[in-house]
Amino acid sequence: MGSVAYDSVRTQAGSRTDALGGSATYFSLASSYFSPVGVVAVVGDDFREDDLELLRTHKVDISGLERKPGKTFRWAGVYDTADVNTRETLDTQLNVFADFSPALTAEQSKADYLFLANIHPALQLDVLEQMDSRPKLVALDSMNFWIEGNKADLKKVVEQVDVLIIDENEVREFSDERNLVSAARAVLRMGPTAVVIKRGEHGVLMYLSEPDGSESVFACPALPLDHVIDPTGAGDSFAGGFMGYLSASGATASTLPAATLRRAVALGSVMGSITVQGFNMEALTGASKADIQGRFDKFHALTQLNEAPGGNGLPWSN
Amino acid sequence: MGSVAYDSVRTQAGSRTDALGGSATYFSLASSYFSPVGVVAVVGDDFREDDLELLRTHKVDISGLERKPGKTFRWAGVYDTADVNTRETLDTQLNVFADFSPALTAEQSKADYLFLANIHPALQLDVLEQMDSRPKLVALDSMNFWIEGNKADLKKVVEQVDVLIIDENEVREFSDERNLVSAARAVLRMGPTAVVIKRGEHGVLMYLSEPDGSESVFACPALPLDHVIDPTGAGDSFAGGFMGYLSASGATASTLPAATLRRAVALGSVMGSITVQGFNMEALTGASKADIQGRFDKFHALTQLNEAPGGNGLPWSN
Numbered sequence: 001m002g003s004v005a006y007d008s009v010r011t012q013a014g015s016r017t018d019a020l021g022g023s024a025t026y027f028s029l030a031s032s033y034f035s036p037v038g039v040v041a042v043v044g045d046d047f048r049e050d051d052l053e054l055l056r057t058h059k060v061d062i063s064g065l066e067r068k069p070g071k072t073f074r075w076a077g078v079y080d081t082a083d084v085n086t087r088e089t090l091d092t093q094l095n096v097f098a099d100f101s102p103a104l105t106a107e108q109s110k111a112d113y114l115f116l117a118n119i120h121p122a123l124q125l126d127v128l129e130q131m132d133s134r135p136k137l138v139a140l141d142s143m144n145f146w147i148e149g150n151k152a153d154l155k156k157v158v159e160q161v162d163v164l165i166i167d168e169n170e171v172r173e174f175s176d177e178r179n180l181v182s183a184a185r186a187v188l189r190m191g192p193t194a195v196v197i198k199r200g201e202h203g204v205l206m207y208l209s210e211p212d213g214s215e216s217v218f219a220c221p222a223l224p225l226d227h228v229i230d231p232t233g234a235g236d237s238f239a240g241g242f243m244g245y246l247s248a249s250g251a252t253a254s255t256l257p258a259a260t261l262r263r264a265v266a267l268g269s270v271m272g273s274i275t276v277q278g279f280n281m282e283a284l285t286g287a288s289k290a291d292i293q294g295r296f297d298k299f300h301a302l303t304q305l306n307e308a309p310g311g312n313g314l315p316w317s318n
Numbered sequence: 319m320g321s322v323a324y325d326s327v328r329t330q331a332g333s334r335t336d337a338l339g340g341s342a343t344y345f346s347l348a349s350s351y352f353s354p355v356g357v358v359a360v361v362g363d364d365f366r367e368d369d370l371e372l373l374r375t376h377k378v379d380i381s382g383l384e385r386k387p388g389k390t391f392r393w394a395g396v397y398d399t400a401d402v403n404t405r406e407t408l409d410t411q412l413n414v415f416a417d418f419s420p421a422l423t424a425e426q427s428k429a430d431y432l433f434l435a436n437i438h439p440a441l442q443l444d445v446l447e448q449m450d451s452r453p454k455l456v457a458l459d460s461m462n463f464w465i466e467g468n469k470a471d472l473k474k475v476v477e478q479v480d481v482l483i484i485d486e487n488e489v490r491e492f493s494d495e496r497n498l499v500s501a502a503r504a505v506l507r508m509g510p511t512a513v514v515i516k517r518g519e520h521g522v523l524m525y526l527s528e529p530d531g532s533e534s535v536f537a538c539p540a541l542p543l544d545h546v547i548d549p550t551g552a553g554d555s556f557a558g559g560f561m562g563y564l565s566a567s568g569a570t571a572s573t574l575p576a577a578t579l580r581r582a583v584a585l586g587s588v589m590g591s592i593t594v595q596g597f598n599m600e601a602l603t604g605a606s607k608a609d610i611q612g613r614f615d616k617f618h619a620l621t622q623l624n625e626a627p628g629g630n631g632l633p634w635s636n
Contacts, residue, residue: 032635033632033634033635034632034633034634034635035633035635036635059635059636082496178400178401179543179544179545179546180519180542181542181543181544182544199520201498202517202520202521203520203537203539205539205542216619217542217620218620218621219521219539219540219542219620219621220621220623221521221523221537221539222537224498224499224523224535224537225497225499226497226499226500227497228497244635245632245633248633248635249633259624259626260626262622262623262624263623263626266623267632289632289634292632293630293631293632296630296632297630299623300623300630301534302535302536302537303536303537303538303621303623304580305538305580305581305584305617305618305621306577306580306581308577308578308581312611312614312615312618313611314351314352314563314585314607314610314611314614315352315353315563315566315567316351316352316607317350317351317352317353317354317377317562317566318377
């Protein structure tokens with residue numbers, strides 16, 4: 001559940017106008033490589049037939065994509081030419097998204113995996129309550145806008161989800177903890193089993209509550225990329241790869257193997273790394289299995305710290 | 319070779335005045351746990367006997383520590399209370415360091431491992447030329463001050479070293495490449511076998527020239543720390559652990575195993591993580607072998623991405 005939008009972006013690599021975007025779009029396309037996925041979102045009567053066709057081609061179930069009179073949600077932004085991590089929003093037109101009241105189809109309310117993309121926390125909670133029974137796993141994304149303006153609502157829904165996916169600075173703001181370890185612990189105390197902290201080009205930190213009450217931490221670097229075209233949608237593509245892998249693995253929140261979650265984080269990072277190497281959906285929709293698998297395999301080479309021949313004992317000088 | 323200083327710092331955790339500091343001091347103390355080490359530096363006649371004794375206690379060879387009339391190098395700074403990565407220099411008094419003309423002892427000129435800490439690149443080159451023969455491995459650190467003011471001199475010495483250890487933003491400035499992959503490749507083309515890019519709390523990226531002409535990359539996260547007292551000296555402690563491990567391993571630049579370098583990076587990160595959890599040298603000098611080994615072991619748990627039971631093949635949806 002999230003947004004489907006038309007985005008206009010300008011980056012150092014060029015620009016695009018009214019190209020397909022939105023959190024639900026990036027999420028579902030990234031996820032579609034690994035698992036059946038459906039969207040809950042709204043578009044206007046200006047939504048283009050070939051964009052519907054793109055989603056169908058990727059076997060995204062669009063029966064939950066409501067079509068309303070009016071214009072589709074539009075966003076326009078420009079990325080700093082020197083620092084691709086910095087962007088400025090030029091224009092936001094909510095249009096039909098302003099009154100979005102998500103309604104699950106009968107089939108969707110029986111889904112085993114639910115991702116609540118960044119949207120008003122009251123709507124996120126509403127969707128969760130529309131589920132026939134508790135899904136195997138629920139993940140949620142949010143952003144500073146809701147943290148600043150609706151923290152109480154956001155806390156209420158975070159308490160009920162299994163995985164919080166959130167940016168580094170946002171988790172600090174949400175938890176009122178400047179230190180990232182303290183911030184992660186504060187989130188785990190609220191209820192989630194795991195908190196996935198996105199740090200852009202610095203990768204991801206995941207904190208996981210272990211059955212014995214302790215927590216474990218996984219640090220997943222980002223794949224170093226020699227060119228970035230357009231960072232829009234990286235976070236939602238991450239979430240799509242992450243949830244798609246968990247869904248394919250059959251994982252349940254109550255018995256969530258750490259190793260499965262770690263692979264889900266790596267695959268999420270892979271999907272994010274693909275998205276940013278094209279404008280809008282261009283790289284994501286054209287990704288080959290060989291490219292995805294190759295990037296996934298690179299994570300092992302990137303992070304592997306082999307034991308020394310004699311084991312990990314250090315060479316003390318005395 | 320580097321500085322020995324008296325530092326006055328204020329952080330959110332408190333303050334210290336005229337406490338032992340300096341790049342050569344942090345480096346040699348961190349390195350001393352793994353390998354015999356000697357300093358090349360200068361102090362004034364105000365240098366305290368108990369600080370000499372501290373170095374001796376850690377078996378740091380101080381025969382190359384020149385004592386000159388005048389005052390020891392002094393630095394004073396304050397760290398942002400909200401963001402420990404941001405600091406402001408309040409005062410720098412070069413004192414006897416202003417005319418530092420490093421002179422190696424006969425024994426030092428035969429050393430197998432040489433670390434050239436951040437100092438005027440012409441002096442770094444001068445020390446390298448004082449070596450009787452080419453050491454097994456030479457590493458160098460620098461900073462934006464020299465990159466901005468003496469880039470030509472710096473390039474001349476970088477061409478002759480095996481490992482460049484440098485901050486993320488500094489390598490961008492040094493190479494005139496905004497993208498980190500491109501920046502690393504530019505450095506490797508200048509001559510070094512490896513470039514170790516420090517990213518503070520986001521860890522380290524190491525690029526290594528492989529014998530076949532390709533390059534490999536290692537991403538080493540920082541240990542997540544639930545409290546940081548004083549970041550001063552983290553980079554020099556990193557370099558000390560890194561070089562101490564390489565020295566203990568007997569590694570030679572021309573046949574440098576990637577696995578050995580990766581462990582050296584992890585151990586450097588361990589020593590940096592210890593330093594920042596105390597003021598000045600307090601945590602570093604008091605570190606136990608159990609703490610160092612424990613942190614080193616944590617890197618495996620922190621980054622391990624196990625294969626799935628059926629291998630790393632991904633669960634394609636179709």
